[in-house]
Amino acid sequence: MFEYIMKLIEKLVIDGGWLSELFRYLIAGVLVATCMIYLIRLWQGKIDILWRKVEDQGQVHILQVDKSNLEQQVEKLQQEKMELDQKLKEVRLEMMEKDKTIQELQKIFVELDEKYDDETYTTSQIMYTAEEIAAALANEENFHLKRDDIFTNLLDYLVNTIKGYREKNPRVVIHIEHPEKKDRLMHYAHSSGHSHRIREYEPLKDGSAAGRAWRTCTNYYVSDVEDKTYEYDRKVASSKYYRTILCVPLKAGNDPSTRIGVLSITGQPENAYEKIEIDRVVLFASLLYPLVYMDIKKGEVSIHGRT
Amino acid sequence: MGEPEKVPRKERKELNKLYREGTITRKQLMYRMRNGLFDHERLATKEKFNQFVSRLK
Numbered sequence: 002m003f004e005y006i007m008k009l010i011e012k013l014v015i016d017g018g019w020l021s022e023l024f025r026y027l028i029a030g031v032l033v034a035t036c037m038i039y040l041i042r043l044w045q046g047k048i049d050i051l052w053r054k055v056e057d058q059g060q061v062h063i064l065q066v067d068k069s070n071l072e073q074q075v076e077k078l079q080q081e082k083m084e085l086d087q088k089l090k091e092v093r094l095e096m097m098e099k100d101k102t103i104q105e106l107q108k109i110f111v112e113l114d115e116k117y118d119d120e121t122y123t124t125s126q127i128m129y130t131a132e133e134i135a136a137a138l139a140n141e142e143n144f145h146l147k148r149d150d151i152f153t154n155l156l157d158y159l160v161n162t163i164k165g166y167r168e169k170n171p172r173v174v175i176h177i178e179h180p181e182k183k184d185r186l187m188h189y190a191h192s193s194g195h196s197h198r199i200r201e202y203e204p205l206k207d208g209s210a211a212g213r214a215w216r217t218c219t220n221y222y223v224s225d226v227e228d229k230t231y232e233y234d235r236k237v238a239s240s241k242y243y244r245t246i247l248c249v250p251l252k253a254g255n256d257p258s259t260r261i262g263v264l265s266i267t268g269q270p271e272n273a274y275e276k277i278e279i280d281r282v283v284l285f286a287s288l289l290y291p292l293v294y295m296d297i298k299k300g301e302v303s304i305h306g307r308t
Numbered sequence: 309m310g311e312p313e314k315v316p317r318k319e320r321k322e323l324n325k326l327y328r329e330g331t332i333t334r335k336q337l338m339y340r341m342r343n344g345l346f347d348h349e350r351l352a353t354k355e356k357f358n359q360f361v362s363r364l365k
Contacts, residue, residue: 099364103365106361114353114354117353118338118347121342121345122338122342124345124346125341125343125345126341128345129314129320129341132314133317154321161324161337164334166334167330
């Protein structure tokens with residue numbers, strides 16, 4: 002069959018008949034039409050030189066619009082991101098500020114609480130002092146027997162209210178008017194920490210810190226005993242033991258005629274005492290007044306000490 | 309409210325002695341001397357403040 006078809010084609014082509022001619026024209030026509038279509042499409046830009054289809058302009062336009070939209074969205078998102086970053090930064094800063102405020106608040110509260118703590122403790126010391134003074138007044142016999150011990154205890158309550166005991170080494174002494182030496186005061190009582198020599202010291206009414214408080218009937222705070230502008234008995238030569246001395250007159254209220262003595266407290270460093278501590282010393286001086294007054298008025302204190 | 313628990317005189321003297329000797333610190337002296345006296349309101353306020361701060365955090 003195949004051989005028969007091939008023989009027929011051979012016969013038609015070789016013989017140069019009308020069919021052969023028809024084929025030639027047909028092929029030439031197809032080639033010309035193809036060339037024209039190619040050229041037209043190329044001219045229209047629908048294909049490239051290698052007959053590859055070029056994308057549709059509309060589609061390109063849509064894609065370009067999409068791209069532009071996407072770029073705008075990206076830009077917008079980036080802008081939003083930047084704004085959010087900025088807000089986050091601000092919020093973080095605000096939080097840091099708040100944390101700082103809370104820390105400061107806590108610090109102030111701790112400070113306040115420590116002071117409150119100190120005040121309630123001081124109140125307890127005042128209560129015990131008042132209690133022991135009341136007991137001494139109520140039981141005079143016992144008071145006269147144990148006076149030294151009672152006063153040491155009472156003055157130790159005052160010392161207990163002073164902050165920084167180890168650094169300040171506070172020591173208290175009470176002087177009263179000397180019955181014989183009109184220009185001097187004499188020892189009456191002292192807290193623990195003093196040597197027995199404290200009994201021998203008789204401060205001048207004019208020329209010592211205690212004397213100044215006695216004379217003026219006001220508190221006298223010497224922040225540095227080495228400062229020569231203060232009235233202070235430098236012959237005592239005890240500056241190596243203390244640099245500060247506070248002298249408070251023992252008096253009833255503000256009436257100078259009621260003064261009976263001077264309570265002095267020393268402190269090792271320069272300017273040892275805070276305002277609140279000075280106030281406490283003044284308070285204790287008032288607390289001790291009735292007992293000292295009662296004792297002096299009973300006439301049991303002599304220039305040789307207590308009987 | 310009942311009478312607060314006062315520290316007996318003998319014990320107070322002993323505490324004073326221990327403090328002078330340096331056996332106890334001022335904080336310990338304060339705590340043992342006061343024995344809770346006059347301190348209720350401070351502790352209640354402190355508790356309230358701590359709760360307030362923990363709510364802020």
